[in-house]
Amino acid sequence: MDDETVAPRVLDNKRDASKYRVLVEIAARQPAVSQGEVAEVLGVTSQAVSDYVRELVERGYVEKEGRGRYEVTKEGVDWLITRTDALSEFVSHVSDDVLGSVDVDAAITTGDVSEGDEVGLAMRDGVLHALPEGGSATAVVVTGGAAGEVVGVTEFEGVVEYDPGVVTVIPVPAITEGEPPSAEVITSRLDENDLLAVAGTEAYACSVTAGLEPDIQFGTVDGVPQAALRGLDVVLLVSTDELSRHTTQLREKGVRYEVPDPLTVPDPMADTT
Structure with a gap:
C-alpha cells in the first residue's frame, strides 16, 4: 500500500x-x-x-x-x-x-458463557471454538450462550495454535486416457478423520465405484485449500483436466500437498521414518 x-x-x-x-x-x-x-x-x-x-x-x-x-x-x-x-x-x-480488527467472530462454545467472559480459542474440526477454561489465544464474549451454541467473540489476543492440514492429491485419468485408481488405492490413503473431495466427473465416478461419499464436491478449487488451512487433512480425487487448477491454488495459498507416486497401496510395514 x-x-x-x-x-x-x-x-x-x-x-x-x-x-x-x-x-x-x-x-x-x-x-x-x-x-x-x-x-x-x-x-x-x-x-x-x-x-x-x-x-x-x-x-x-x-x-x-x-x-x-x-x-x-x-x-x-x-x-x-x-x-x-x-x-x-x-x-x-x-x-x-x-x-476489521474489532470485528465480532462466531465460535462454538464448549461450555456456558456470558457476555463479558474471557474465553480461550481453539480450532477443532476446522471450526473456531470458545473454551470457558481459557487458552493461549483469548477473546471476550459479546453474546453469551450454552454449551454447543454459537457465541460472538471479540478483542482477540494471542494466536490460535493448530497445525494446517495436508492435501493428498490423487489424479484420475480422463475417460479416454487410462484406468482410474482402484478403490483400494483410494481408501488406503483416506484416514477416518480426512475429508474426501472430488473434482470432475471421472473423479466423482471413481468415488462412487469405491463406495465413498464425497464431503466436498463443488467449489473444490477454493474449498479444499480453506479446509486445509483450518487444520483438516483432505484427500482430493481430481480429474486430470482439473489437476493444474487445483495444485496452482494450493501453492498460491501456501497449502502443503502431496501426489503419491506411484499410485499404489502403501505398505503398512514400510519404514516411514
Whole structure:
C-alpha cells in the first residue's frame, strides 16, 4: 500500500479537502453553478467558495464560461478520479485492516458463557471454538450462550495454535486416457478423520465405484485449500483436466500437498521414518 493510500493528499489539510468537495459540487451542478448553494452544502462562506473556484480555474481544473457558469475540464476530472481512487483505497484500508480488527467472530462454545467472559480459542474440526477454561489465544464474549451454541467473540489476543492440514492429491485419468485408481488405492490413503473431495466427473465416478461419499464436491478449487488451512487433512480425487487448477491454488495459498507416486497401496510395514 503506497503513501497515497495510507494518507490521501486530499485529507492532508482542510483546504485540500474543501477544494475537492467544491470540485465535486461543480461537477454535479454544472454548467449553472450557484456558489451560494455550494457554500451552504459545504458549511463555508460564499467568499471561501469563490476563492476555491478561482484556484481551480487557475489550475485548469475548471473552465469559466460566463457568470455563474462553469465546466469541469478533463484535467479536473482526472484530478478527481485520482483523489477519489486514493480515498476509496483508504476507506478500504480503514474498513478491512483497522475496523476489521474489532470485528465480532462466531465460535462454538464448549461450555456456558456470558457476555463479558474471557474465553480461550481453539480450532477443532476446522471450526473456531470458545473454551470457558481459557487458552493461549483469548477473546471476550459479546453474546453469551450454552454449551454447543454459537457465541460472538471479540478483542482477540494471542494466536490460535493448530497445525494446517495436508492435501493428498490423487489424479484420475480422463475417460479416454487410462484406468482410474482402484478403490483400494483410494481408501488406503483416506484416514477416518480426512475429508474426501472430488473434482470432475471421472473423479466423482471413481468415488462412487469405491463406495465413498464425497464431503466436498463443488467449489473444490477454493474449498479444499480453506479446509486445509483450518487444520483438516483432505484427500482430493481430481480429474486430470482439473489437476493444474487445483495444485496452482494450493501453492498460491501456501497449502502443503502431496501426489503419491506411484499410485499404489502403501505398505503398512514400510519404514516411514
